[in-house]
Amino acid sequence: MSNQFTRFFIFLSLLAFAPSFCFSSKSSSTNGGSLSPHFYDHCCPKAQEIVKSIVAKAVAKEARMAASLLRLHFHDCFVQGCDASLLLDSSGSIVSEKGSNPNRNSVRGFNVLDQIKSALEKECPHTVSCADIVALAARDSTVLAGGPSWVVPLGRRDSRTASLSGSNNDIPAPNNTFQTILTKFRRQGLNHVDLVALSGSHTIGNSRCTSFRQRLYNQSGNGQPDNTLDASYAAQLRRRCPRSGGDQNLFFLDFVSPTKFDNSYYKNLLAFKGLLSSDQSLLTKSQTTMKLVKQYAENSKLFMEQFAQSMVKMGNISPLTGTSRGEIRKNCRKINS
Numbered sequence: 001m002s003n004q005f006t007r008f009f010i011f012l013s014l015l016a017f018a019p020s021f022c023f024s025s026k027s028s029s030t031n032g033g034s035l036s037p038h039f040y041d042h043c044c045p046k047a048q049e050i051v052k053s054i055v056a057k058a059v060a061k062e063a064r065m066a067a068s069l070l071r072l073h074f075h076d077c078f079v080q081g082c083d084a085s086l087l088l089d090s091s092g093s094i095v096s097e098k099g100s101n102p103n104r105n106s107v108r109g110f111n112v113l114d115q116i117k118s119a120l121e122k123e124c125p126h127t128v129s130c131a132d133i134v135a136l137a138a139r140d141s142t143v144l145a146g147g148p149s150w151v152v153p154l155g156r157r158d159s160r161t162a163s164l165s166g167s168n169n170d171i172p173a174p175n176n177t178f179q180t181i182l183t184k185f186r187r188q189g190l191n192h193v194d195l196v197a198l199s200g201s202h203t204i205g206n207s208r209c210t211s212f213r214q215r216l217y218n219q220s221g222n223g224q225p226d227n228t229l230d231a232s233y234a235a236q237l238r239r240r241c242p243r244s245g246g247d248q249n250l251f252f253l254d255f256v257s258p259t260k261f262d263n264s265y266y267k268n269l270l271a272f273k274g275l276l277s278s279d280q281s282l283l284t285k286s287q288t289t290m291k292l293v294k295q296y297a298e299n300s301k302l303f304m305e306q307f308a309q310s311m312v313k314m315g316n317i318s319p320l321t322g323t324s325r326g327e328i329r330k331n332c333r334k335i336n337s
């Protein structure tokens, strides 16, 4: 009897203190199942609002920022899971992922994440992880660009390590073969459908000349342009992407509606006007992905729904959860001392 009372009072006092703890409704910590959309509901109720308002300001200032923030979530999740490893600068034993082949002179948006983090540290110190900020910013960016919304599972913790080699090896390159790209997605637990839907991110944002030049001049080592690239589109691209020089010149990934999150990316693929080799290969290298490209080109709603589902799936890649793994960084660029 008294034992029951004791338990009851412990329960009550836990409730009283609950607002100062972040907790998930499920306790399993083996996979994404332990993340919960309600993770910050009590311990930082304004977290989502704060992220959204700072992302909105940044995107209003520069439309491309939506694309840049969306891409950061992808480049974070594919390397040791969604743990904000990408955000660490080099220091001590940490070699930043920002210097990898896919990231160097290319990834951007870190200043916006810094702004969000410092606002959140003011509102609720040492509470919201950088990994969750990246996941929320990716969702808010998609919505601001006109894409679908989804509920973001939360409760990821931040890594105390980064992996430059992981960044070089695990993130697909634009000139990887279709099979290599699919293998890299499979390794993360993502399938054909996720690959085609998530590649739809290339409906917004930019690419540098250096990421697709090979297609314009010497795709397979025979001195010929890629024969799955529309000839007049290729000629137009060559004007600002010469054989040598102009590496950093920027091009829209979706020339039809470069800042609008819509399904014109897939329509471009059907017209052989995908910018990257990896994009066009979704139509030309596999029956399964070809069918999906056609479906998404025809049915924008289907694309948007699948995109949202696949983003949640990507966001669940090996999060650090519980209390013993990872940490809540105070500054997204460095581990806590």
Ligand code: HEM
Binding pocket: 064, 066, 067, 068, 069, 070, 071, 074, 105, 106, 107, 108, 172, 173, 174, 175, 181, 195, 198, 199, 201, 202, 204, 205, 206, 207, 208, 209, 210, 211, 253, 276, 278
């Ligand atoms: C399927 C394999 C993929 C490959 C090979 C790939 C490759 C690339 C490349 C080469 C660029 C241009 C980078 C530059 O030249 O600076 C780029 C941009 C971009 N990627 Fe991907 N990507 C892939 C999948 C994804 C996924 C899954 C997402 C998001 C879920 C994504 C989101 C973006 C966005 C939004 C941009 C534009 C970024 C900006 O304008 O700052 N990509 N990607």
Ligand SMILES: *[C@@H]1O[C@H](CO)[C@@H](O)[C@H](O)[C@H]1NC(C)=O
Binding pocket: 173, 175, 176
């Ligand atoms: C892909 O591009 C990289 C960087 O430009 C280059 O070093 C590599 O040889 C290319 N790979 C293939 C298979 O063409």
Ligand SMILES: *[C@@H]1O[C@H](CO)[C@@H](O)[C@H](O)[C@H]1NC(C)=O
Binding pocket: 218, 220, 221, 222, 223
């Ligand atoms: C095309 O690439 C191959 C091998 O990658 C090279 O041997 C050849 O000289 C290149 N041709 C031209 C015209 O650049």
